[in-house]
Structures are given as C-alpha cells and as structure tokens.
Amino acid sequence: MAKSKRIQLVLNQDISKLGKFGDLVxxxxxxxxxxxxxxxxAIAATPGILKQVERKREKERQRQLELKQQALEQQAILEKAGAFKIAKQAGEAESIFGTVTTQDVADVIQGSLNMEVDRRGITIPDISSLGTYEAEIKLHSDVTAKVNIEVVAS
Known part of the structure; x- marks a missing residue:
C-alpha cells in the first residue's frame, strides 16, 4: 500500500505531541x-508565511533576551541587598509561632527594595526558629537569586 502524501503546515499555536507555535510540521x-x-x-506553509513566522520568532527571541537582562539586573540588586529581616513572635528555645511563608519574603522585599517578586518563584527552607536562612528566588527560567532571610523576634 502506498504511503499517502503528507502536507506541510505552520502551527498557529502550541499543540501537544505535534509542535510549538511557528513550527513547520x-x-x-x-x-x-x-x-x-x-x-x-495551522496554516499552509508558503514562503511568505515562513518569513512571517521567522520575524515573529526573532521578536520573541529579542523579548526573551530583554526579560533575561531585567532578571539579571534584579538578581544583582537582590544579592547586593544583604539579609532581609522578618520579625516573628518567638517562644522558648527561639522557636517561632507559625512559620515564615513565601508571601512574607515577597512582602519584605517589596517593602525594603520596592521590587515586586512573584511569591510562587520563591523557595524557602522550613523555618520554625529564629536565625538566618537562605531563600532562592527564581526570576527567569535561567536566573535564580539567592538571598538571606534573617528571622528575628518581634
């Protein structure tokens, strides 16, 4: 049995198990x-469509480079800032009531540097006592900043 002729198309959006936006399939x-x-x-692949897709890809690549550059600048500011202090009520043996959340970290950064950080990108260890801890903040897919969080008694 002869294999039927296949058609070349350019995808208008990401399709799982087939390809990403702009792929020739x-x-x-x-x-x-x-x-x-x-x-x-998807649309039929013509030379004009392929050129359009290439221009869109180049614009997207430039946009991603700008976002990465902004993330690198934010990383430098965050890592230069030193330790961020979070005040919590403490009990005996320096244990704190409650826990330090990613929202607490985002709020203290917003308050001290006036920089908005998405709390979903923040990774902190389990904090249950006073002391200094290291938090990781994912600013971009390739850029992660490490900051110190100092938990003090209020």
Whole structure:
C-alpha cells in the first residue's frame, strides 16, 4: 500500500505531541483538512508565511533576551541587598509561632527594595526558629537569586 502524501503546515499555536507555535510540521492530509486548518490551529506553509513566522520568532527571541537582562539586573540588586529581616513572635528555645511563608519574603522585599517578586518563584527552607536562612528566588527560567532571610523576634 502506498504511503499517502503528507502536507506541510505552520502551527498557529502550541499543540501537544505535534509542535510549538511557528513550527513547520508534516501531517496527514485528513488531519490538516478536517482538524488543524478549520480550527485555525495551522496554516499552509508558503514562503511568505515562513518569513512571517521567522520575524515573529526573532521578536520573541529579542523579548526573551530583554526579560533575561531585567532578571539579571534584579538578581544583582537582590544579592547586593544583604539579609532581609522578618520579625516573628518567638517562644522558648527561639522557636517561632507559625512559620515564615513565601508571601512574607515577597512582602519584605517589596517593602525594603520596592521590587515586586512573584511569591510562587520563591523557595524557602522550613523555618520554625529564629536565625538566618537562605531563600532562592527564581526570576527567569535561567536566573535564580539567592538571598538571606534573617528571622528575628518581634
């Protein structure tokens, strides 16, 4: 049985198990005709479309470079800032009531440096007593800042 001719398409968005936005893919004619093209998930690959996709990819690459540069600047500021102090009520043997959360860390950074940090990107150890701890803040997929958190009695 002869293999049917495959069609080249450019994806308009990410499709799992097929490719990312802008990828040139070869698919079966029925898949293209009945699913991808009618749902506007892909378009036929023409030289003009390929040039457009390349321009969009270049813009996205530039945008990612700018974001990484901003993240590197933030990393330098955070690591130069020294320890951030968080005051918690303490009991006997320097144990604290409650725990230090990622929101606490984000708030103290916002308060002292006026820099917005997403709390979901902050990783802290389990803090249950007074002392100094190291927190990691993911600023970009390639950039992570390490800051010291000093838990003091209030």
């Amino acid at each position: 070869e698919v079966a004619p029925g898949y293209a005709r009945n699913y991808l093209v009618p749902k506007n998930l």
